[in-house]
Amino acid sequence: MRNAETRRLMFNQNFLTRGENYWIGMNDIVNEGTLVWIDGVAQNSSNSNFAPGEPNDIGYIGANADCVRLFSSAVALLMDDIECSRNVFALCEKN
Numbered sequence: 001m002r003n004a005e006t007r008r009l010m011f012n013q014n015f016l017t018r019g020e021n022y023w024i025g026m027n028d029i030v031n032e033g034t035l036v037w038i039d040g041v042a043q044n045s046s047n048s049n050f051a052p053g054e055p056n057d058i059g060y061i062g063a064n065a066d067c068v069r070l071f072s073s074a075v076a077l078l079m080d081d082i083e084c085s086r087n088v089f090a091l092c093e094k095n
């Protein structure tokens with residue numbers, strides 16, 4: 001999910017169901033405001049694609065949004081931080 005081309009292909013092929021959310025292995029559980037991928041790689045503008053105004057540490061029911069979802073908008077796959085307690089699908093990537 002770090003690769004923009006991969007996300008573009010997935011979007012074009014309607015790989016994700018519109019309206020569903022998918023964990024992608026990025027969070028700021030350890031240090032609020034410092035997002036890292038599950039393997040320790042730091043989040044930056046080239047390995048992520050957040051929706052406008054995100055990440056904002058706000059989820060569906062308020063603050064402490066520490067896990068990042070991927071979802072299909074009308075124009076692209078976008079990221080947003082939401083509560084880690086949400087029960088959503090998960091995307092796994094093989095090397």
Ligand SMILES: [Ca+2]
Pocket residue numbers: 028032033057064065066067081
């Ligand atoms: Ca957070």
Ligand SMILES: [Ca+2]
Pocket residue numbers: 054055056057058059065080081082
């Ligand atoms: Ca958010």
